[in-house]
Amino acid sequence: MSDTYDILVIGAGPGGYVTAIRAAQLGFKTAVVDREHLGGICLNWGCIPTKALLRSAEIYHYMQHASDYGLSAKEVSFDAAAIVKRSRGVSGRLNGGVGMLLKKNKVDVIWGEATVESVAKGNEPGKVTVKETKRAEAPKGAKGAGSYSAKHIILATGARPRAIPGIEPDKKQIWTYYEAMVPEAMPKSLLVMGSGAIGIEFASFYRTMGAEVTVVELLPQILPVEDAEIAGMARKRFEKQGIKILTGAKVTKVEKGANAVTATIEGSDGKSQQISAEKLISAVGVVGNIENLGLEKLGVKTDRGTIVTDGLGRTNVPGLYAIGDVAGPPMLAHKAEHEGVICVETIKGLHTHPMDKGKIPGCTYCHPQIASVGLTEAKAKEQGFQVKVGRFPFAGNGKAIALGEPDGLIKTIFDAKTGQLLGAHMIGAEVTELIQGYVVAMTLESTEEELMHTVFPHPTLSEMMHESVLDAYGKVIHT
C-alpha cells in the first residue's frame, strides 16, 4: 500500500489544483487525482479557451472597423482552424503551467477515475480507489491506478453541461461548449439555447465571426442573473449586432436534418415557430459530477445534484469535503478556488469564515462585456432595502470616448439607510477588469463615503465607478 496522504483532492480543476497547492503550502502531504486534464474545464474547455476565441473575434471586429480609428485594413478575413489552434495553444500552455505548479509544491498527481471507499475513522485513514482511464494520457510523473489512503478527502469534481431530454448533444449538430470551442469551420447559422454567460459568449463570438445567431431563453430576460437594466441594454446591443433574441421561449422539439437542425420554439404567447440552423448549442446550465464517487454508500447528503456542505467545505460525513461546482452554485472558477482555500485552512485549524456568496463577482465576456457583484436593483428592493442608485454612462468618460467605446453603463446600488454597498452592475468595454474595485470595497465594507473619498486615476474607465457612486448621492460631475 502506498503512503497515507494528509489530503487527497479528487479533481484537478481550478478548485482542485488550487486546493492542493494551498494544502501543500500548509505542510500537508497532498495528492490530486484527475481523469482527464489538469486545470479542469475552466482551463481546458471553459473560461480560458473561450477568452482566446473571443479575443480573436474582438480583433477581427476592430479590423473590420479600422477606419473608425483612421486606419485601413483591406480584405480582412479569418482562418477558423488557426483561431481554434491558438485557443488550444493557450489552454495547453496553462495546462502545462498547472503541472509545473503542482510539481513545484510537491503535490502528487494521480491519474484515473477515483471512488471513495471509506473515510478516516480514528487512526484509520480514508481509502480511495483509482481506476485506469482511457480518456486522456497521464501527464509525466503521475501515479497510476491503485488504492490510496488519506486522512482528509476533498471532492472537487466539478460539473458538466446539463442535457435536456430529447435535445441531447450529439457532438455533430447539437453542441455543448466542448464542440463549440473547436469548430472545424464557422457555421453559417447557429441556434443558442440558454442565455447565461456560456450561451451569450458563444452567441457573441459566432455573430462576430459572421454567423446568423438566434438565442432562445426560457426566462423573460437574457442573462437572467444580471440586473434587468443592464440585461436590457445588452439585449439592445446584441440585436443591433444582428443577433436574434427570443425570451420567454422554449425549445420543445429538435429535428435533425442532413445539413441543419430545425427547432420548434414555443413563445410565451403559446405560438410556435420553427427555426433552422446549421448547429445548435445547448447552454442550459451545468450539473454537478456526483456520480461514481461512492457517495451513496457513504451516506453523503446531496441536494439537486450537488453535495451539501457547511460553508467551510465539510460534508455531513466527517473526513470528506466538497468544494467548487460540485458543492453547489454559483458554479464559477473563482468561487471554487476560494472555497478550496477555506476548506484546507479549516482543516489546518486556521481562523476561517464561510464565503459570503453575496460578494462573488460574475463576468460575461461578450461584446460588450458585462460584470456584476452583489444584489441587483430588483433583488435589493425585494429584500426590503431602500436603495440609492447611481448611474454613469460611458459617454461621459474621456477614456471611453478615446477608446471609441462610448456605449455602456456603470450602475451602483447602495442601502439608503446605512450606505452599505449592495451591488454594482456594468456593461461596456473592459468592465470585467473594473468590477474588482467594487468587490474590494464590498469586502472591506466600505460605505459611499470611503468610495467618494477615494482618488481615481485620470484618464481611466475606473473614473466611472467614482462618478456612479457620486451620482447615487446627487453629486455626479460629468453628466
Place this chain on the structure above:
Amino acid sequence: MPINVLMPALSPTMEKGNLAKWLKKEGDAIKSGDVLAEIETDKATMEVEAIDEGVLAKIVVPEGTADVPVNDLIAIIAGEGEDVSAAAAGGGAAPKAEAKPAAEAPKSDAGQNTTPGDGHMSYARVNEAPDAAKPAAGGGQAAAPASSGGRVFASPLARRIAKQEGVDLAAVQGSGPHGRIIARDVQEAKASGATKAAPAPAHQAAETPKAAAPAPKAAPAGGAPAGLSLDQVRGFYQKDAYEEVPLDGMRKTIAKRLTEAMQVAPHFYLTVDCELDALMKLRETLNGSAGKDRDGKPLFKLSVNDFVIKAMGLALTRVPAANAVWAEDRILRFKHAEVGVAVAIDGGLFTPVIRRADEKTLSAISNEMKDFAARARAKKLKPEEYQGGVTSVSNLGMFGIKHFTAVINPPQSSILAVGAGEKRVVVKDGQPTVAQVMTCTLSCDHRVLDGALGAELVSAFKGLIENPMGMLV
C-alpha cells in the same frame, strides 16, 4: 437642566436588575462620587455613583423594586441652581430624547468608545468615565481595558451601523481579519442585546467564565499568549519526527484560560493528608443501604470523589471568606458553594459545576456527577452547566497519582488536587499503624485567599473527610 439617572447595566448581558437600596433621600445634596443606590443582580451587588453635583430631586423607582429594565429612569438630579421641584416634575419627561445630544457630543476619536446615552449611564460606578470632556470624576477608575485601549478596528459599515443602532463598538468582539469588527458582528451584538449599554468589564468576572475572559484581542490564533513561535518550536525538531495536530476550540480555550490563570492569579499551594478509613466504612454502609429502582439497580453508588465534592462544598460555607472570587477591583462572596469537577474527555476536559454542593445530599451529588460526566464525554453539556464555580475538584487518584498541584480555573479562586487513597504507615499515639490516606493539595488565588484563610479551608475539608458523618447532617 435636570439630570436623569438611568438604570445602569452592570454587565454586557444584564437586561434588568433589582434596585436594592437608596443611599440618598430626595432633597439630599449630591456630590460627585457619592453612592446613590445599590443595584443587585443574580450575580452581584453594585453601587451606582454620581459624577455630577446637584440635589436628588426625585426618586422614580423606589427601593426594593425588582427587575428594573436597564436604561429605565430611576431618579432625577436637579443641577446647581435649578428648581428642585420643577426638575422633579419635568426631568423625566424624555430621557430617550435627551440621550441623543449626549451621544453626539463627543466628536473626538474617543467618542467611538462611548455609547449613546453615556451621559446617563455614567452614573454607574462601573462605567468608565465617558469621555475626556466631562470633569474627571471618581467613577472613572474602573475603566475597561477594551475601552481604554484606544483605537477600535472596525469596518466603515460596522461603524455606521453601530452609530445608528447605538451599539458600543468597544464591547463588540470582531470576527474579521485581525479581529476587525465587521457589520455582521455589530448586527449580532445588537440582536443579542449585549452591548446596548456601555460594558462593565470590571464585573464581567462575576459573570460566567466565558464572559469573564474577554479574549485579549491580540492573542495569536492558537489562543495561547505568546510563547515560542511555531517556527521556533519546529526548529528544535526533525521535520519527520512529529505530526502537526490542529487546535480545536477546546484546546484553544484551555490554553488561553489556564495560561491567563497562571499569569494573572498568584498561586500558592497547601498540601494535606486525609485519612479515609472512616469515610470508606461509611461509604460501604451507605452504598449497602441504597434502595433499588425497578430494574433492581441501586439508586445511588457513592464514590470517594462524591464525598470530596460535598466536603469542599461544606468547607466553603464554613469558611465564608474563602467562598469568594476575585473581580478586578473587588471580591464577590457567595452564599452557597459552587464546586466544579474536572472531567477528562478525549482531547480535553470539562468542569461541570455542582451548584449548592453544601446543601445537596451525597446521593444527589453522586447522581448529578454521573449525568454530568456522561454528557461531558458526549460534549453535550450546556455552557451554563460548566460556567461559574468558586472552586474545583480535580481527582487523578484513579491513575495512582499520589500528589499533584492544579491550575486554578478562572474566575474561580481555588482548586483541589486529589491524589489516590492508598494504605500508608502513619504514626498514631507514637506507634506506627496502617491507614488509608489521600493527599490533597489546594491551589489558592492569593488575591482572594491568604495563607491562613486557605489553611482554614483545607483544615475544614480535612475535618469533614476524616469525620464523614458530619456530611450527613
